[in-house]
Amino acid sequence: MKWKLAKRRDPEIAPDEIFLDASNAPAFDRARFEGRLEKPLSRGTFFYLSTTLVLLFAILVIRTWNLQVIEGAEFAAESARNSLEVRTLFAARGVILDVNGAVLAENTVGEDGGIRRSYTLPSLGQIIGYVSYPKKDSKGVYYDTTETGIAGIEAEYDAILSGKNGQILTETDALGRVRSEGMIIRAQDGGTLRLSIDVTLERLLARAIRDTATAHNFIAGAGVIMDVNTGAVRAVVSFPSYDPNVMSNGNSAETIESYSKNPGRPFLDHAVRGVYAPGSIVKPLIAAGALTDGLITPNTVIDDPGFISLPDPYHPGKTFIYKGWKALGPMDARDAIAWSSDVFFYTVGGGFKNQKGLGIDRLNYWYRQFGLGEQTGIDLPGEAAGLLPTPEWKKRVFNETWYLGDTYFTAIGQYSMQVTPIQMARATAAVANGGKLFTPTLIADKIADKTPEFSTVGADASALKVVREGMRRAVTRALAGALNLPYVTVAAKTGTAQTGTRNQYDNSWVIGFFPYENPQYAFSVVLERGPEGSGSQAVNVMRELFDSLYLSNSPYVGGPPGQGTSTTTAY
Numbered sequence: 001m002k003w004k005l006a007k008r009r010d011p012e013i014a015p016d017e018i019f020l021d022a023s024n025a026p027a028f029d030r031a032r033f034e035g036r037l038e039k040p041l042s043r044g045t046f047f048y049l050s051t052t053l054v055l056l057f058a059i060l061v062i063r064t065w066n067l068q069v070i071e072g073a074e075f076a077a078e079s080a081r082n083s084l085e086v087r088t089l090f091a092a093r094g095v096i097l098d099v100n101g102a103v104l105a106e107n108t109v110g111e112d113g114g115i116r117r118s119y120t121l122p123s124l125g126q127i128i129g130y131v132s133y134p135k136k137d138s139k140g141v142y143y144d145t146t147e148t149g150i151a152g153i154e155a156e157y158d159a160i161l162s163g164k165n166g167q168i169l170t171e172t173d174a175l176g177r178v179r180s181e182g183m184i185i186r187a188q189d190g191g192t193l194r195l196s197i198d199v200t201l202e203r204l205l206a207r208a209i210r211d212t213a214t215a216h217n218f219i220a221g222a223g224v225i226m227d228v229n230t231g232a233v234r235a236v237v238s239f240p241s242y243d244p245n246v247m248s249n250g251n252s253a254e255t256i257e258s259y260s261k262n263p264g265r266p267f268l269d270h271a272v273r274g275v276y277a278p279g280s281i282v283k284p285l286i287a288a289g290a291l292t293d294g295l296i297t298p299n300t301v302i303d304d305p306g307f308i309s310l311p312d313p314y315h316p317g318k319t320f321i322y323k324g325w326k327a328l329g330p331m332d333a334r335d336a337i338a339w340s341s342d343v344f345f346y347t348v349g350g351g352f353k354n355q356k357g358l359g360i361d362r363l364n365y366w367y368r369q370f371g372l373g374e375q376t377g378i379d380l381p382g383e384a385a386g387l388l389p390t391p392e393w394k395k396r397v398f399n400e401t402w403y404l405g406d407t408y409f410t411a412i413g414q415y416s417m418q419v420t421p422i423q424m425a426r427a428t429a430a431v432a433n434g435g436k437l438f439t440p441t442l443i444a445d446k447i448a449d450k451t452p453e454f455s456t457v458g459a460d461a462s463a464l465k466v467v468r469e470g471m472r473r474a475v476t477r478a479l480a481g482a483l484n485l486p487y488v489t490v491a492a493k494t495g496t497a498q499t500g501t502r503n504q505y506d507n508s509w510v511i512g513f514f515p516y517e518n519p520q521y522a523f524s525v526v527l528e529r530g531p532e533g534s535g536s537q538a539v540n541v542m543r544e545l546f547d548s549l550y551l552s553n554s555p556y557v558g559g560p561p562g563q564g565t566s567t568t569t570a571y
Helices: 002-009 045-070 071-081 120-130 150-158 158-160 199-215 244-249 253-261 279-293 333-339 342-350 359-369 391-398 403-409 421-433 444-449 459-477 538-551
Strands: 086-087 105-111 115-119 142-144 167-172 179-186 220-227 232-241 303-306 308-309 319-323 329-331 436-438 454-456 491-499 506-513 523-531
Touching: 071 150, 105 120, 115 120, 115 244, 120 150, 120 199, 120 244, 120 308, 120 523, 142 359, 150 158, 199 220, 199 232, 199 523, 199 538, 220 319, 244 253, 244 403, 279 333, 279 421, 279 459, 279 491, 279 506, 303 342, 308 342, 308 403, 319 342, 319 403, 329 333, 333 342, 333 459, 342 359, 342 403, 359 403, 421 436, 421 506, 421 523, 459 491, 459 506, 491 538, 506 538, 523 538
Parallel strands: none
Antiparallel strands: 086 167, 105 115, 167 179, 220 232, 220 523, 303 329, 308 319, 436 454, 491 506, 506 523
């Protein structure tokens, strides 16, 4: 009863108190009211899951220990290499060409894949020079990234030839493999340098000097051929020379050592840095000065009995004898040049009897007018200035008084006088062109782009004309007869200077120009320290050169038509 009464007091019916048939309520969600049975994990499943987790954790611990402890150092090193690196991008060094475009120095790929400098004409070693390459340590890391010119043109124009290195950003992985590269700064290749040198003329002159020096036992030699109207050097030889390929690569210690032991001094540029007593080749310069100063005229005649005798002021009754090389008889200026009269130039230089001489101060004035005793300004490093002896110099060096005999010997290119082959080629060019003393150059563009630099020699045009006539007479009538050629007219002057402690060696000289009627080229050749009596051999160098040019139909001498161009070997 109590239940029924309670029911009546609460008329609401809860859904879970009745049974609903799904067919009567199609939208009924049965899952809301039906319970689900969820069983607990079994002991086996729990064991397997726990074991798996423990194993995974153990593997993680072991792997971490291996990476950080056992192999930690190695992986750390590899990780360090996994980085970005800025590397040098080397600029290609500029090419050196001759005046006609022939390659004298260029870049090639070496056996190791690196860029190397290649030189095609070993005889030009002293002139072209060589380079030092960038340097790296044993690990391949560069500590010097510059390719530097060491000597010659390579050194003088290093700033132009070397260009500017660039930079490249390189990404590498932990194994050292390059993943990517990107340019930061582009490399600027070096500029091309075109020389005034004619490679064909250079080869032939080098061969002629080598042949004559070797045949007559001279230890060294040098030669210069120069354009008299511009100062452009067409050929310059220093013998013996070194192979710049050997010097750049440094791959033949034996060869380099042989250079050092060679008495001919291959590392000395004999044409520009070598100094020599000139001997009689200075006589044309003194004749030009004496004629200009009015001490003599073209018709002045001085007798040459083979010597000059002067009383000894310090020993009464005794005399000084100054010998000439030969008794030549009456000489005017032209003949004195042609036959190289020592007595004539003793007299003109220092005075004798009634003939007044220039004196040492005026002698040196005229030498300097023609560029002796000073650098020519040629674009090569280390040029020598030579030496003009003076009373002040003698007092300073030897603490001795200057004597008249010193003046005599200076007037014939002896005593302590020293000149270079490039100086004498320049002076000869001034005689040939009427008095323009050009600054020699090896760079063709300097000639093409602007007016060549020159100073004016103070000699009269008429005096220089007499000198040229005397030098031509030396070829047609006198000591330079080997150059009396039918295919080119040459004017020349030979010279011999004795050297050695007992004057037991000869330096042989020849200077000159061609063609005589319209001078285009001046030359100067010296052969160093040959045996006594070999002082006339330098003229044979030029004879061999002229013959070779003629046979090759060279435009320098106008050879016969139809001969073509000869092939020459690189010397």
